[in-house]
Amino acid sequence: MANMTSAVSFQKVSRHFGSVRAVDGVDLDIRSGEFFAMLGPSGSGKTTCLRLIAGFEQPTAGHIAIFGESADGVPPYRRNVNTVFQDYALFPHLNVLDNVAYGLMVKGVAKAERMSKAEEALKLVQLPGYGGRRPGQLSGGQRQRVALARALVNEPKVLLLDEPLGALDLKLRENMQEELKLLQKALGITFVFVTHDQGEALSMADRVAVFNNGRVAQIGTPEEIYQKPQTRFVADFVGSSNVLPPDFVKRYSGQNRWGSLRPEAIRITRATSGDGVPARVLSLHYMGAATRLALDAQGLRLNATLPAGAALPEQGESVVLTFNRESLHVMEDGA
Amino acid sequence: MRSDPNGRAPLPLKLAAAAGLLFLHLPILLIFVYAFTTEEKSYQWPPPGLTLQWFAVTWNRPDVWQALQLSVQVASIATAIALVLGTLCAAAISSSKFFGREAISLLVILPIALPGIITGISLRSAFSLMEIPFSTWTIMLGHATFCVVVVYNNAVARFRRTSGSMIEASMDLGAKGLQTFRHVVLPNIGTALVAGGMLAFALSFDEVIVTTFTAGQQQTLPIWMLEELIRPRQRPVTNVVAMVVVLVTLLPILAAYYLTRDGDQIAGSGK
Numbered sequence: 001m002a003n004m005t006s007a008v009s010f011q012k013v014s015r016h017f018g019s020v021r022a023v024d025g026v027d028l029d030i031r032s033g034e035f036f037a038m039l040g041p042s043g044s045g046k047t048t049c050l051r052l053i054a055g056f057e058q059p060t061a062g063h064i065a066i067f068g069e070s071a072d073g074v075p076p077y078r079r080n081v082n083t084v085f086q087d088y089a090l091f092p093h094l095n096v097l098d099n100v101a102y103g104l105m106v107k108g109v110a111k112a113e114r115m116s117k118a119e120e121a122l123k124l125v126q127l128p129g130y131g132g133r134r135p136g137q138l139s140g141g142q143r144q145r146v147a148l149a150r151a152l153v154n155e156p157k158v159l160l161l162d163e164p165l166g167a168l169d170l171k172l173r174e175n176m177q178e179e180l181k182l183l184q185k186a187l188g189i190t191f192v193f194v195t196h197d198q199g200e201a202l203s204m205a206d207r208v209a210v211f212n213n214g215r216v217a218q219i220g221t222p223e224e225i226y227q228k229p230q231t232r233f234v235a236d237f238v239g240s241s242n243v244l245p246p247d248f249v250k251r252y253s254g255q256n257r258w259g260s261l262r263p264e265a266i267r268i269t270r271a272t273s274g275d276g277v278p279a280r281v282l283s284l285h286y287m288g289a290a291t292r293l294a295l296d297a298q299g300l301r302l303n304a305t306l307p308a309g310a311a312l313p314e315q316g317e318s319v320v321l322t323f324n325r326e327s328l329h330v331m332e333d334g335a
Numbered sequence: 336m337r338s339d340p341n342g343r344a345p346l347p348l349k350l351a352a353a354a355g356l357l358f359l360h361l362p363i364l365l366i367f368v369y370a371f372t373t374e375e376k377s378y379q380w381p382p383p384g385l386t387l388q389w390f391a392v393t394w395n396r397p398d399v400w401q402a403l404q405l406s407v408q409v410a411s412i413a414t415a416i417a418l419v420l421g422t423l424c425a426a427a428i429s430s431s432k433f434f435g436r437e438a439i440s441l442l443v444i445l446p447i448a449l450p451g452i453i454t455g456i457s458l459r460s461a462f463s464l465m466e467i468p469f470s471t472w473t474i475m476l477g478h479a480t481f482c483v484v485v486v487y488n489n490a491v492a493r494f495r496r497t498s499g500s501m502i503e504a505s506m507d508l509g510a511k512g513l514q515t516f517r518h519v520v521l522p523n524i525g526t527a528l529v530a531g532g533m534l535a536f537a538l539s540f541d542e543v544i545v546t547t548f549t550a551g552q553q554q555t556l557p558i559w560m561l562e563e564l565i566r567p568r569q570r571p572v573t574n575v576v577a578m579v580v581v582l583v584t585l586l587p588i589l590a591a592y593y594l595t596r597d598g599d600q601i602a603g604s605g606k
Binding site: 055056081085086089091093103107150151 | 498500501503504505506507508509510511514518519522523
């Protein structure tokens with residue numbers, strides 16, 4: 001039986017389309033009131049999971065419960081869950097206020113009440129007084145806020161967001177990340193957020209589920225996902241960590257497993273020999289706050305980042321790499 | 336090759352265009368003129384005199400009224416059938432992917448590409464084979480075959496421009512199927528349906544070939560006009576009716592044109 005404190009729980013949920021296993025035996029427990037991110041490359045099953053929660057898809061196998069109630073066979077219109085769509089899906093024939101009031105209208109809420117609630121919701125997303133406009137007259141960022149207001153006005157128990165920031169430019173995206181986070185804290189609603197942008201997932205979410213090939217590769221806090229990736233895929237996908245082969249890891253930890261080493265954990269000494277891993281600098285990429293180095297450690301390609309102001313080696317120079325034993329993270333992937 | 340930036344066409348081209356338009360539309364004017372002629376046995380040019388008497392004569396001929404009534408009836412029912420079937424078909428084709436989708440799309444459009452005479456012959460033999468007596472209903476079914484195409488084409492174009500997630504958004508916000516249809520689908524495809532319906536009505540209203548093959552003793556207006564042309568009495572009555580038919584079919588087509596044009600703007604503004 002599902003845990004009563006969990007907002008959404010997946011038990012061995014699969015969704016197959018013909019021979020394609022879009023979602024394959026996923027177990028999830030999304031806690032009430034948390035900001036939960038589903039992160040993964042396209043085709044990894046994260047969006048299908050979101051659609052399973054919304055009710056647009058039904059699982060091929062397994063069970064989904066929303067706040068302890070089984071969602072088996074429950075259509076989208078009877079779930080206390082609302083979605084912010086990737087393309088916003090605003091109704092072009094209705095003005096902004098009627099768009100926001102739509103959910104209340106179909107539920108039979110009296111006109112005066114639904115209009116005042118819709119106006120309130122527009123204030124919440126900082127678009128007061130925009131009610132009379134058509135969606136076509138709004139900018140991308142404004143449409144996104146309307147879509148948010150249209151979902152929130154129904155007071156859902158879970159708000160689903162399908163790559164809601166994907167269509168916005170960088171500056172706007174950063175503002176919206178901040179705002180979504182504050183909104184979620186203020187409302188206390190469970191947010192489930194789908195994204196392929198690891199930076200977005202790490203900065204916004206309380207917990208992150210990393211998806212790969214229809215399965216959950218790892219669930220954890222952003223710190224756990226970033227510092228202690230359990231598989232090569234997670235290490236590589238989240239923040240381009242250095243993935244180290246078992247024979248390398250064995251020398252330092254004694255375990256015959258794959259390991260990961262964050263680029264910023266590598267220290268570089270300008271020397272031709274010494275205590276550490278000899279390497280050659282292949283290239284340097286200036287990135288503002290840091291400089292990224294591509295290194296060749298006896299055939300092993302490594303990335304390192306040096307903070308601004310650090311002494312930089314030159315391209316082609318021989319260096320010696322050192323790192324703390326603790327920063328070498330041994331993963332679950334065996335040899 | 337780019338056209339002249341001033342938008343000025345050479346004189347011969349202008350003359351050719353004018354001649355083409357005259358060739359298309361002068362004969363129609365001729366029909367209008369003959370509705371007012373005093374000569375009733377043959378079409379004589381120039382008309383020996385002008386009169387309005389044929390309007391009164393036409394008004395008092397019961398066979399005209401019967402034919403007109405039948406045509407309106409057939410066109411209305413055929414359009415109604417087409418609206419239901421065409422919309423459903425367009426919705427299915429545009430919103431889901433399934434095996435044989437393109438084939439079905441082609442099969443739906445085929446009746447309008449086929450010569451009417453083929454549709455007519457095949458329907459006639461099919462009705463005979465099934466021992467369905469020829470009646471007003473067989474005419475309506477015959478007309479519905481090509482009316483569906485017009486509605487389908489209009490609806491499918493609009494469905495393709497309508498975001499599929501809009502229907503999901505409606506359901507997500509708590510709307511059941513019928514509510515979604517009424518509040519989201521219909522407002523978005525409504526003008527396309529009106530336009531398609533009007534075109535379908537106009538097509539059915541002046542259809543001759545399929546009607547000839549699927550009718551029993553019934554005479555729709557175009558059939559009545561064909562019969563009337565052979566008879567040497569009260570000829571201008573046919574012309575009066577022709578004028579009315581031109582107006583009745585032209586107005587809906589014009590309206591359909593303006594409706595779909597507006598529809599483009601509505602759909603575009605949602606982007």
